[in-house]
Amino acid sequence: MELSRRHLLATSVGLSATLAGCSEGNDSDGGGGSNTNSQNDEPADTDGDGVPDVQDEYPDDPDLSGSQTESDTRNLEEDQWRHFSISFSSTGYIEFDFIVRDGPAIDVILMDESEYEHFDQGDRYEYIPDLSALDSSGATVSSKVPEGEYRLVVDNSERGEASPPTNLSNDVVNVEYDLTLAE
16 A cells, blocks of 8 residues: 555656646756656655655755745734734744835734733733844845744834834834745
């Protein structure tokens, strides 16, 4: 049974490469373009993460194999924020790309889950500077993080460095973003 599943995997990988039209790869033998283990015709796993390179979104990184992306455009009322709970059971990767389409600058803040309660209560909190963008109208932040629980906050309040104007008007922010998580 195990042999037939391997054969099916190799066949479906070949089919998806054919449907894609062309494939790029590093050939260790300098030959024709197949990234397989020559001993048993299984797709190669050069980074040793257990995922064949042809299915691996990060074939050069043994810590990462696949990703998920969320894209959206949101309006944030003045003094509001949106938050994402993020959990990694092993080394993870976060990339957050955003642009404010309309409204004042905002804060994008990544913190450990345990710090979110302090943020929510308006108290002092610690955050991860390398994966945060304060008082910004657009940025891309990305980095690997150790396993753990995190919150990513997109903030249009006075809790971060940026603050909505004090003009007695509801300064709504229209923000477009892409959040990519990989593990």
